[in-house]
Amino acid sequence: xxxxxxxxxxxxxxxxxxxxxxxxxxxxxxxxxxxxxxxxxxxxxxxxxxxxxxxxxxxxxxxxxxxxxxxxxxxxxxxxxxxxxxxxxxxxxxxxxxxxxxxxxxxxxxxxxxxxxxxxxxxxxxxxxxxxxxxxxxxxxxxxxxxxxxxxxxxxxxxxxxxxxxxxxxxxxxxxxxxxxxxxxxxxxxxxxxxxxxxxxxxxxxxxxxxxxxxxxxxxxxxxxxxxxxxxxxxxxxxxxxxxxxxxxxxxxxxxxxxxxxxxxxxxxxxxxxxxxxxxxxxxxxxxxxxxxxxxxxxxxxxxxxxxxxxxxxxxxxxxxxxxxxxxxxxxxxxxxxxxxxxxxxxxxxxxxxxxxxxxxxxxxxxxxxxxxxxxxxxxxxxxx
Numbered sequence: 001x002x003x004x005x006x007x008x009x010x011x012x013x014x015x016x017x018x019x020x021x022x023x024x025x026x027x028x029x030x031x032x033x034x035x036x037x038x039x040x041x042x043x044x045x046x047x048x049x050x051x052x053x054x055x056x057x058x059x060x061x062x063x064x065x066x067x068x069x070x071x072x073x074x075x076x077x078x079x080x081x082x083x084x085x086x087x088x089x090x091x092x093x094x095x096x097x098x099x100x101x102x103x104x105x106x107x108x109x110x111x112x113x114x115x116x117x118x119x120x121x122x123x124x125x126x127x128x129x130x131x132x133x134x135x136x137x138x139x140x141x142x143x144x145x146x147x148x149x150x151x152x153x154x155x156x157x158x159x160x161x162x163x164x165x166x167x168x169x170x171x172x173x174x175x176x177x178x179x180x181x182x183x184x185x186x187x188x189x190x191x192x193x194x195x196x197x198x199x200x201x202x203x204x205x206x207x208x209x210x211x212x213x214x215x216x217x218x219x220x221x222x223x224x225x226x227x228x229x230x231x232x233x234x235x236x237x238x239x240x241x242x243x244x245x246x247x248x249x250x251x252x253x254x255x256x257x258x259x260x261x262x263x264x265x266x267x268x269x270x271x272x273x274x275x276x277x278x279x280x281x282x283x284x285x286x287x288x289x290x291x292x293x294x295x296x297x298x299x300x301x302x303x304x305x306x307x308x309x310x311x312x313x314x315x316x317x318x319x320x321x322x323x324x325x326x327x328x329x330x331x332x333x334x335x336x337x338x339x340x341x342x343x344x345x346x347x348x349x350x351x352x353x354x355x356x357x358x359x360x361x362x363x364x365x366x367x368x369x370x371x372x373x374x375x376x377x378x379x380x381x382x383x384x385x
Contacts, residue, residue: 010066069139097152104295107140111292114332160317182370199279210241212284217247228334281306305362307355
């Protein structure tokens, strides 16, 4: 007998939540025959992606704005056995079991920017970001708690996130299941040396020693601290190149870099294809992840899978998912970051250490493990029902 599962994929193109949805949807056409998926999409979702026409996949178009907090009730649940909301800004089912994925509680408890690190955004923009944080705090408190208490099962993307949910909300532990995120299949493919060289040439990095960051530039990503660290490195000599891949507000980063006199050592690229990003990971001297808060931290695992040394904030979740296989630093201290950067620069053996550790670690984050864990959860809910 088939199990019909609704899945909200409207944030397919986003960064973190988008990666989660893309990894889940990427294997649906070869999912077990007893599982049928009804994907809730909108025109934006479908404009850049074509979903295969398979017997176990259907697509329902929604006119709801994926960012508005009030999503109302699900309007096609009569055809479902359960509904999976991969984030809390999603319609609520009234009669079928709800599966809710919680990635983090950053909207409810936004971290404070270190007092010694200036925000990247212009002063006037701070009013917007402050209002936005308050808006999210208010609506996340309402929507997230309401959906969490209505959920038959909550998926937490890490034990750290699960612990935060247990601490913050009165949810029984048996209703929370940890399913770790996965990295893309491309990270398990054999690397092509010619492709690496061609990609580095494409981004004018073939002859340069560089460090890499990838992701967005939201305030809690703490990118100002990286620029502070590069200013310190420039005081004692010529620093390596710092490459930012993905941040949309290039202007803010360049303005700060020019003020510090380090703009010659900063390169910024828009959002890259996953294949190009893998090549940049491989070519990097190290990967830097300076976040103040995370629910998982997918780029850390992507970089480690490429054998690239990772320097990241000393957060419990990053120690958890990396099995302590990183160089950790205090995200409030540029000096702490420069110390770890210099450790990589002067120690040629570090790269060899990371190559073995990273490849072994990556095996825990294969897409099949991630998808099968979801399939098992769907079946468990059906059996309980």
